[in-house]
Amino acid sequence: MDNPKETESKGLTRREAIKVSGLALGSLAMGSGALTGPDEARADTEQCPNCCPEPTAPCTWYNPDKENYDKVPANYASSQTYSYFQTLDYYYPIAGTSTTIPKLGSDEMRITFMGSMIPPVRRAQQEMSIFVEVGWNDTTNMPMDQFVFDCGSGVCANYGAMNVGYGRMDKIFLAHLHGDHMSDLVHVYCFGPSADRKTPLYVFGPSPSGVKNPLAQPGGGSPMYYDDGTNAFCQNLRAACRWHSESFSFQTTMYPDYPSRSQKQKDWGLPCKPNPVSDDPWGDAYAMVPIQLDWTKYGKKYGDNVAYCNTTTGARVTHFPVIHTRKGSIGYKLEWWPNHLDTGNQDKPHLSMIYTSDTKPEIRSRDQAINGGKGVDVFIHEMIVPPNIWAMKFADPANPTYGPEKPPDSTSDIVQQTTMVQNSSHSPQGGFGYLLSQINPRPRLTVATHFPVADDTVSCALNSVQQHVPVVQGNVVPPQGTSRITWSFDLMVITVSADQIVEQRGYVTDFGFTPNAILPSTKAYPPKYHDTSGAGDPFAQIDLSTAIPACDCSTTPDKCNYRGDGY
Numbered sequence: 276m277d278n279p280k281e282t283e284s285k286g287l288t289r290r291e292a293i294k295v296s297g298l299a300l301g302s303l304a305m306g307s308g309a310l311t312g313p314d315e316a317r318a319d320t321e322q323c324p325n326c327c328p329e330p331t332a333p334c335t336w337y338n339p340d341k342e343n344y345d346k347v348p349a350n351y352a353s354s355q356t357y358s359y360f361q362t363l364d365y366y367y368p369i370a371g372t373s374t375t376i377p378k379l380g381s382d383e384m385r386i387t388f389m390g391s392m393i394p395p396v397r398r399a400q401q402e403m404s405i406f407v408e409v410g411w412n413d414t415t416n417m418p419m420d421q422f423v424f425d426c427g428s429g430v431c432a433n434y435g436a437m438n439v440g441y442g443r444m445d446k447i448f449l450a451h452l453h454g455d456h457m458s459d460l461v462h463v464y465c466f467g468p469s470a471d472r473k474t475p476l477y478v479f480g481p482s483p484s485g486v487k488n489p490l491a492q493p494g495g496g497s498p499m500y501y502d503d504g505t506n507a508f509c510q511n512l513r514a515a516c517r518w519h520s521e522s523f524s525f526q527t528t529m530y531p532d533y534p535s536r537s538q539k540q541k542d543w544g545l546p547c548k549p550n551p552v553s554d555d556p557w558g559d560a561y562a563m564v565p566i567q568l569d570w571t572k573y574g575k576k577y578g579d580n581v582a583y584c585n586t587t588t589g590a591r592v593t594h595f596p597v598i599h600t601r602k603g604s605i606g607y608k609l610e611w612w613p614n615h616l617d618t619g620n621q622d623k624p625h626l627s628m629i630y631t632s633d634t635k636p637e638i639r640s641r642d643q644a645i646n647g648g649k650g651v652d653v654f655i656h657e658m659i660v661p662p663n664i665w666a667m668k669f670a671d672p673a674n675p676t677y678g679p680e681k682p683p684d685s686t687s688d689i690v691q692q693t694t695m696v697q698n699s700s701h702s703p704q705g706g707f708g709y710l711l712s713q714i715n716p717r718p719r720l721t722v723a724t725h726f727p728v729a730d731d732t733v734s735c736a737l738n739s740v741q742q743h744v745p746v747v748q749g750n751v752v753p754p755q756g757t758s759r760i761t762w763s764f765d766l767m768v769i770t771v772s773a774d775q776i777v778e779q780r781g782y783v784t785d786f787g788f789t790p791n792a793i794l795p796s797t798k799a800y801p802p803k804y805h806d807t808s809g810a811g812d813p814f815a816q817i818d819l820s821t822a823i824p825a826c827d828c829s830t831t832p833d834k835c836n837y838r839g840d841g842y
């Protein structure tokens with residue numbers, strides 16, 4: 276059915292062929308028994324009244340006005356700005372002094388996009404990462420709890436600009452192990468101990484995919500199954516960072532009184548005992564602790580998908596499988612009960628956020644968002660632009676391959692490549708709209724992410740979604756029968772309470788330094804490389820025989836190569 280020539284020869288139009296192909300796939304799934312149970316069956320029996328709605332307005336990336344096409348690429352201005360974001364009020368990440376975190380209400384959740392982009396890199400958006408804070412602790416003057424979801428390249432600069440230090444980035448939930456979701460983990464791991472993360476780094480993520488290696492040979496060097504899960508990932512990452520961690524271990528990396536492993540497992544409701552992947556002492560900042568999650572679980576048996584459940588802070592994180600590139604991708608749901616005594620009780624007031632990360636439209640995300648008919652507050656789901664927009668965007672602006680007279684079609688290499696990527700891994704704009712139309716009650720706010728935003732791409736995407744479900748974008752109370760949607764952008768801040776959800780944009784300086792480190796007041800253990808007094812020894816790992824020395828200008832100014840005070 277995939278061969279266009281074959282379908283043409285049977286006298287089918289392309290659209291008919293797509294419909295037939297969809298039917299064939301549906302019946303295959305039903306017949307194979309691959310999908311069973313009431314929720315799965317629903318996906319197959321649902322009738323779409325208008326499966327292939329035509330866009331009601333052209334996407335603005337395509338300028339059909341030949342007269343104006345001397346400006347390349349078409350609609351250049353609308354591809355270089357995201358006007359919606361500019362309309363948002365500012366959020367000031369530094370409250371009062373350089374170390375004070377902006378206060379959060381005792382009943383509020385704050386979601387900040389530190390990265391929001393799909394892998395083609397751009398200056399305006401770093402790769403995926405979302406920081407979530409819940410509630411407020413008046414004793415510590417900090418949020419009750421906080422979480423990092425994904426940690427793609429470039430996001431550390433945004434965390435720093437938004438006044439989030441490494442000490443608050445100690446729980447990282449990876450949705451899958453693609454580079455755009457984990458590559459800044461190296462920076463977080465390596466430099467956290469030099470700043471204010473003086474405790475282990477916890478990395479939550481999926482178990483091995485279980486996908487068979489097509490190159491495996493009996494007795495050969497290529498295994499039947501790669502160990503591609505989070506435990507192995509952390510072991511290898513920690514080993515790769517050995518030179519770094521040793522070199523910096525003349526600095527303090529550990530304090531007394533860190534809870535035991537059993538206590539930590541209990542406090543955080545972890546599904547497994549926390550074990551560092553290497554020989555780092557328990558409690559040390561260079562201890563990397565994977566919490567490997569069985570990616571197949573989704574709560575079918577109550578509690579089988581809990582990654583974290585903290586009855587002191589009232590926060591719980593659960594996970595569920597999604598469909599993205601290779602088995603083993605997961606999405607997360609964070610629920611938070613302002614009254615921590617209610618933790619886990621769906622009938623008590625709480626706030627909820629879903630981050631599906633990257634996925635095709637699929638039923639687990641849908642059902643998590645329906646949430647047994649209670650809905651969720653914020654639903655964050657990825658979206659991808661259509662393949663021929665990729666083709667347009669990848670074209671050389673000075674010498675466009677495609678344009679009004681030669682639009683990219685399904686035969687072009689790049690359209691074919693991006694179609695494969697889309698079909699194995701991502702949610703097309705219309706697919707996103709359809710999925711949302713199936714979620715009742717609707718999320719209070721839906722956020723499309725992992726998406727290259729600009730006026731042109733967002734207006735096109737909004738149009739696609741509106742073909743399936745009435746949505747509006749903006750800090751508004753949506754009209755009756757309409758729900759609210761937004762497209763994420765770096766430094767977008769979404770503050771959620773029972774009464775309202777407000778979008779803001781972070782007001783940052785491009786030239787700031789990392790937030791000040793707030794260290795424990797207790798005395799630290801001696802660093803790994805220390806002198807006889809227990810003080811850190813910065814010379815323990817270097818050979819000084821060829822060094823050009825500085826001097827103390829106050830005592831020997833006449834024998835001074837250069838000042839020792841840095842000036």
Ligand SMILES: [Zn+2]
Binds near residue numbers: 451599
């Ligand atoms: Zn991915």
Ligand SMILES: [Zn+2]
Binds near residue numbers: 393456633
């Ligand atoms: Zn991705």
